[in-house]
Amino acid sequence: MKLTKIMIISGLSLILTAKVALAADPTEIPAPIEKIFVPSGFDDNDNAEVVLQGTFHNTCYRVGHTGFSINEESKQIKVWATSYKYSGACAMVMTPFIQVVKFGMLKKGNYSIKLEENSAISRNFSIKPRNSVSADDYLYAPVSTAAIIVNPEDDLQYLELAGRYPKMENGCAKIIEIRTVRDDADIVVVQPIMEMFEGEACENHELDFKVSHKLTMPFYGKGLLHVRVLNGNAKNQYIEIDQ
Numbered sequence: 109m110k111l112t113k114i115m116i117i118s119g120l121s122l123i124l125t126a127k128v129a130l131a132a133d134p135t136e137i138p139a140p141i142e143k144i145f146v147p148s149g150f151d152d153n154d155n156a157e158v159v160l161q162g163t164f165h166n167t168c169y170r171v172g173h174t175g176f177s178i179n180e181e182s183k184q185i186k187v188w189a190t191s192y193k194y195s196g197a198c199a200m201v202m203t204p205f206i207q208v209v210k211f212g213m214l215k216k217g218n219y220s221i222k223l224e225e226n227s228a229i230s231r232n233f234s235i236k237p238r239n240s241v242s243a244d245d246y247l248y249a250p251v252s253t254a255a256i257i258v259n260p261e262d263d264l265q266y267l268e269l270a271g272r273y274p275k276m277e278n279g280c281a282k283i284i285e286i287r288t289v290r291d292d293a294d295i296v297v298v299q300p301i302m303e304m305f306e307g308e309a310c311e312n313h314e315l316d317f318k319v320s321h322k323l324t325m326p327f328y329g330k331g332l333l334h335v336r337v338l339n340g341n342a343k344n345q346y347i348e349i350d351q
Contacts, residue, residue, distance in 0.1 A: 132195055134170070134192040134193055134194045134195075135192070135193045136172055136173075136190050136191070136192055136193075137190060137191060137192075137193055138188070138189070138190060138191075138225045139160070139162055139171065139172065139189040139190055139191040139205075139207065140162045140163065140164070140165075140191070141160045141161070141162045141189055141207075141223055141225070141226070141229060142161060142162045142163065142229070143160070143161045143162075143229065143294075144158055144159070144160055144161075144187070144221055144223065144229060144230065144231045145158060145159040145160075145161060145206075145231075145292075145294065145295055145331070145332040145334070145344075146158050146221065146231045146232070146233050146292070146295070147159070147295055147297050147332070147334040147342070148234075148289060148291040148292070148295070148297055149236075149289065149297060149299075149336075150214075150235055150236070151216070151235060151236040151237060151238045151239065151245075152213060152214060152215055152216045152235055152236070152237060152238050153213065153238035154213065154340065155210055155211075155212055155213065155340050155341075156210075156211045156212070156213070156214050156233075156235060157208055157209060157210045157211060157342065158187065158208075158209050158211075158221060158231070158233065159206050159207070159208050159209075159332055159334070159344050160174065160187065160189050160206065160207045160208075160209060160223075161204065161205070161206050161332070161346060162189075162204070162205060162207075163202055163203065163204050163205070164191070164202070164203045164205060165200070165202060166198040166199060166200050166201060167198050167199040167201055167203070168193060168194045168195070168196065168198035169191050169192065169193055169194070169203075170191060170192045170194070171189075171191055171192075171205055171207050172189065172190035172191045172192050172207075173189070173190050174187070174188065174189045174190075174207050174208065174209045175187070175188055175189075175209070176188070176209055176211060177224075178211070178214075180215070183217050183218065183219045183220065184219070184220050184222070185211070185219055185220070185221045185222070185233070186221075186222055186223075186224045187209045187221060187222070187223060187224065188223070188224040188225065189207045189209070204330075204346050204348070205346070206332070206344055206346050208344055214235045215235065216235050216236060216237045217234075217235055218232065218233070218234050218235075219232070219233040219234070219235065220232055220233070221233050246299060246301045246302075246336075247281075247301070247302045247303065247304075247338075248299065248300055248301065248302060248336045248337050248338050249269070249271060249273070249281075249283045249300040249301075249302040249317070249337065249338065250271045250272060250273070250274060250337055250338040250339075251269045251270070251271040251300055251335050251337050251343055252270060252271040252272065252343070253268075253269070253270045253271070253343075254267070254268070254269050254270075254298065254333055254335045254343055254345055255267075255268050255333075255345070255347075256268075256296070256323065256327060256333060256347055256349060258349075264322060264323075264326070265322070265323040265326045265327065265349075266320045266321065266322055266323065267286065267288065267296075267298065267320070267321040267322075267323055268318065268319070268320050268321075269283075269286070269298070269300055269317075269318070269319050269321070269335065270316075270317065270318040270319075271316075271317060271337075272315050272316050272317070273302075273313075273315045273316075273317055274338070275315060276304070278306065279304055279305055279306040279307075279310055280304070280305050280306075280309070280310035280313040281302050281303070281304055281305070282302065282303065282305060282309075282313070283300050283301065283302050283317065283319055284301055284302065284303045285299075285301040286298065286299070286300050286301070286319065286321040287299040287301065288321070288323060288324075288325075290325055290327075293329075293331075294329065294330065294331035294332065295331055295332045295334060296323075296327055296331065296332070296333050296334065296347075297334050297336075298333065298334065298335040298336065299336050300319075300335065300336070300337075302338075327347065327349055328349050328350070328351040329348070329349065329351075330346075330347070330348045331346075331347055331348075332344060332345070332346060332347065333345040333346075333347050
């Protein structure tokens with residue numbers, strides 16, 4: 109009888125220990141950043157940002173926080189990012205990830221950006237003087253999803269953007285032009301320019317939109333798709349396209 113009680117108590121102890129292990133908080137560690145992407149086109153009136161990219165080697169990691177420190181005099185910026193490491197069984201799956209570092213408004217000039225954990229990972233960054241007092245040079249569409257696809261019929265690459273136009277009491281909004289810039293070989297910067305309309309142009313207008321735009325310069329390899337969107341924000345998407 110005593111032996112049975114001991115076995116029951118031992119079993120309960122093992123269960124409680126397992127529950128404690130499962131409930132353990134994740135550990136916050138430096139993220140395994142491999143590259144810094146610097147989208148072009150920011151001026152001293154923008155909420156400037158860069159994108160950090162790395163790869164998790166199994167499923168026990170999640171993205172954490174980002175931050176930066178800046179030396180205004182030397183225009184040197186140090187960026188950092190963390191990730192959360194969870195305990196338990198992990199599937200060995202290579203998973204690319206990105207983390208955005210927002211700087212806010214920076215003074216015009218040329219900056220150098222380095223990863224705090226590894227100064228060998230660095231990029232240069234330019235902030236131009238503003239062209240207008242408006243928040244953006246253009247009114248950008250509220251894009252929610254973006255992707256580059258290859259059309260099997262003509263083997264060409266197309267940029268696909270989807271989202272929902274803002275609802276207006278009078279008139280409507282439509283994309284009138286999509287501009288793409290390739291200042292760096294590994295970054296595609298997209299400007300989905302939108303304008304306001306009234307009258308007949310708004311008849312049968314649908315709020316949900318999906319547009320396709322042929323890329324005159326195809327993208328291959330690993331990189332960043334950076335789409336400017338409404339309210340001074342941007343949508344960033346890691347892309348990897350085999351040739």
